Amino acid sequence: xxxxxxELRRIIREERNRLLTERDDTLDRYADAEYADYEYGxxxxxxxxxxxxxxxxxxxxxxxxxxxxxxxxxxxxxSILPTIVKALADRGIRVK
Numbered sequence: 001x002x003x004x005x006x007e008l009r010r011i012i013r014e015e016r017n018r019l020l021t022e023r024d025d026t027l028d029r030y031a032d033a034e035y036a037d038y039e040y041g042x043x044x045x046x047x048x049x050x051x052x053x054x055x056x057x058x059x060x061x062x063x064x065x066x067x068x069x070x071x072x073x074x075x076x077x078x079s080i081l082p083t084i085v086k087a088l089a090d091r092g093i094r095v096k
Contacts, residue, residue: 027051 003011030047061080068076088095 027054 027047027050030043031051033044035042035044065073065076085095
């Protein structure tokens with residue numbers, strides 16, 4: 001069976017989209033993985049610590065947003081992710 005260039009591009013695009021939607025982008029994939037032969041640290045423990053810290057931060061944000069009041073809460077919500085990205089960048093950690 002012969003596949004045209006157009007069909008091949010479509011197949012590649014569909015497969016790429018399928019792989020991207022099935023991918024686990026959370027830290028859970030590092031927490032659930034097995035690192036018995038890994039010799040450069042403890043990524044599983046690091047992932048658990050980061051998950052815990054992020055959970056604590058989310059708890060603080062959820063508790064404090066109502067205290068901001070109805071007028072400022074939407075602006076503060078919109079500022080959360082940019083603030084986190086900037087805090088990481090200030091520490092030399094670049095995220096998209």
